[in-house]
Amino acid sequence: xxxxxxxxxxxxxxxxxxxxxxxxxxxxxxxxxxxxxxxxxxxxxxxxxxxxxxxxxxxxxxxxxxxxxxxxxxxxxxxxxxxxxxxxxxxxxxxxxxxxxxxxxxxxxxxxxxxxxxxxxxxxxxxxxxxxxxxxxxxxxxxxxxxxxxxxxxxxxxxxxxxxxxxxxxxxxxxxxxxxxxxxxxxxxxxxxxxxxxxxxxxxxxxxxxxxxxxxxxxxxxxxxxxxxxxxxxxxxxxxxxxxxxxxxxxxxxxxxxxxxxxxxxxxxxxxxxxxxxxxxxxxxxxxxxxxxxxxxxxxxxxxxxxxxxxxxxxxxxxxxxxxxxxxxxxxxxxxxxxxxxxxxxxxxxxxxxxx
Numbered sequence: 001x002x003x004x005x006x007x008x009x010x011x012x013x014x015x016x017x018x019x020x021x022x023x024x025x026x027x028x029x030x031x032x033x034x035x036x037x038x039x040x041x042x043x044x045x046x047x048x049x050x051x052x053x054x055x056x057x058x059x060x061x062x063x064x065x066x067x068x069x070x071x072x073x074x075x076x077x078x079x080x081x082x083x084x085x086x087x088x089x090x091x092x093x094x095x096x097x098x099x100x101x102x103x104x105x106x107x108x109x110x111x112x113x114x115x116x117x118x119x120x121x122x123x124x125x126x127x128x129x130x131x132x133x134x135x136x137x138x139x140x141x142x143x144x145x146x147x148x149x150x151x152x153x154x155x156x157x158x159x160x161x162x163x164x165x166x167x168x169x170x171x172x173x174x175x176x177x178x179x180x181x182x183x184x185x186x187x188x189x190x191x192x193x194x195x196x197x198x199x200x201x202x203x204x205x206x207x208x209x210x211x212x213x214x215x216x217x218x219x220x221x222x223x224x225x226x227x228x229x230x231x232x233x234x235x236x237x238x239x240x241x242x243x244x245x246x247x248x249x250x251x252x253x254x255x256x257x258x259x260x261x262x263x264x265x266x267x268x269x270x271x272x273x274x275x276x277x278x279x280x281x282x283x284x285x286x287x288x289x290x291x292x293x294x295x296x297x298x299x300x301x302x303x304x305x306x307x308x309x310x311x312x313x314x315x316x317x318x319x320x321x322x323x324x325x326x327x328x329x330x331x332x333x334x335x336x337x338x339x340x341x342x343x344x345x346x347x348x349x350x351x352x353x354x355x356x
Contacts, residue, residue, distance in 0.1 A: 005105050007118055009049065013126075014054040016302040024132055027170050029304065030140065034127045034166040040117045041148075042109055042160035050119040052126065055165065057088040061150035071147035072133035072199035073102035073284060076303040077167070078125050079139040080356065081131040081169040087124055087355040089141075091342045092117070094260045098318040099143055100179060107146055114275035116143075123164060124355045130168050135342060140169040140304065144199075149303070169304070179234055179298070180217040181283055182208065186225035187233055194255035202236070209235065219300075223253070223283065231281045237300030237308065238262035241257040242329055243289045244296065246275045267349065272336075274329070283315065290320040298322060299330040 014035040022032055033055050040050040043176035066072050075095045080088045096117070096302045100110040120141070124131070143164045147157030183209040188194025193201060205220070212220050219235035232250055233239060238259035241248045247269055270278045286341045289295035290313075298310040309330040312321040343352065 005114055007114055007333065009119055009122055009208055009220075010049055010051040011126075012053045014145070015261055020130055020167065023061060024137070024168060027168055027171055029171075030142075030167050032167055033167070034130045034139070036123060036126055037166075038123050038162075038164040040111075040115060040162045041222075042162070047112060047115060047162070050115055052119070054316070057352065058161070058163075060148055063150045063152050065147035065149050065151065068152050069147070070156065070198070070200045071106055071108060071157055071160075072144065073099060073108060074142060074144035074199060075099045075102075075145070076197075077141040078303060078341070079131055079141060080164075080341050080343070081128075081133045081137070083133060083249070084343075085128075085133070086343065087131060089353040091260050091351045092120070092353050093167045095143070098197065098258065100143070102198060103145060103241065105196040106198055107194055108147065108160055111145065111162050120132045120164060121355050123166065126164055130166065132168065134168055135338060135344075138166045138169050138341075141165075142167070143299065148187055150283055166194070171305075177218045177300075178216065178314070179219045179221050179310055180212040180215065181231065181286075181313060181315040182220050182223045184208075185220070185222070187222035190223040190254060190273055195252065195257060197257065205235065214300055215314070221313070229283055231286065232256055235312075237302040237305060239297050240265070240297075240301065240329075241281060241286060241289075241295065242297035243285075243294050244298070248279065248281055250276045250281055251278050259301060261303060261306060263335070264337060264351065265301055265307070268333055268336050269329075271348075272332075284288060286313075287315065287320075288300065290322075295320075296323065296325060297328055297330055306337060307309060 017035050035055055036052050038050055039170045041048045058232055077089060077092055078093045085346045096113060103110055113260050145162045148161045149157035149159040202344045206336055209292055221234045221239055224230045224232060233256055266276050307330050340347050340351060
């Protein structure tokens with residue numbers, strides 16, 4: 001939906017700011033939100049004028065279809081501030097494309113590109129003081145769209161609301177992360193919506209994840225729905241395994257999200273002469289590698305966590321701890337990615353986007 005035409009944006013500024021009351025050194029991820037939000041309604045077959053207004057509750061009819069049929073998709077993005085107070089995003093066009101891919105799968109009308117970027121740029125410039133300088137500080141951006149049409153007939157909505165809210169962020173996970181290889185539950189199946197960032201994908205993960213937490217794990221690495229013998233995704237992250245000096249990750253398909261951090265890491269690995277294999281990953285292969293000492297690392301990748309090392313895993317009652325490395329790939333790639341994001345190193349691939 002390429003369209004560069006300039007659009008009007010209705011802006012209503014907050015009378016006061018919450019900024020001075022926020023402890024930016026002790027942020028709990030996703031719990032504090034900035035002063036403003038963007039909202040845009042789909043009515044009468046088209047998207048209306050975007051609005052930026054003070055952050056606050058919205059009103060929906062109890063029969064709004066999002067509540068009954070789960071028509072909701074979202075994205076996760078970040079904005080960064082460099083030492084010159086410039087604001088950058090990382091590969092936002094990929095996020096824009098992906099939310100429309102998700103929307104199409106959920107029978108939601110696609111959002112225009114010029115609406116998305118002009119509204120987002122305006123919102124970020126208004127909230128610039130919420131974006132703190134310093135490695136690790138960022139503003140997490142959550143675009144999402146929900147079906148708002150009243151009625152409980154089982155059909156796609158005709159009215160929708162696209163919104164963007166923002167939350168100051170530091171690290172997503174704190175402390176060591178251990179995962180359980182799923183034996184009975186799967187995140188998605190062939191022909192389903194696993195490749196979409198549909199809200200229901202995440203809601204369906206909570207129950208089996210809670211069961212894993214009762215056993216002392218923080219996340220699950222999901223296995224395939226057909227045989228539970230191949231590893232796929234980890235909770236909210238794509239997953240990488242390092243056997244000796246080779247990185248292995250699963251291919252994207254209609255069960256696995258096309259992670260932006262994931263594909264950035266693959267590119268960085270290839271240009272740093274690190275062997276990457278994109279293929280199916282058998283559970284047994286990882287078990288064998290853990291037992292013979294060739295499994296060096298497991299780490300997850302995603303916008304919120306960037307790269308999150310995994311300390312150990314469990315499967316069928318047996319626990320495996322991973323070695324502590326001084327030259328880990330996880331640390332290497334996280335440093336490489338974040339230096340690009342914070343405008344501290346060369347961006348060979350045009351991944352950075354300057355908010356003007």
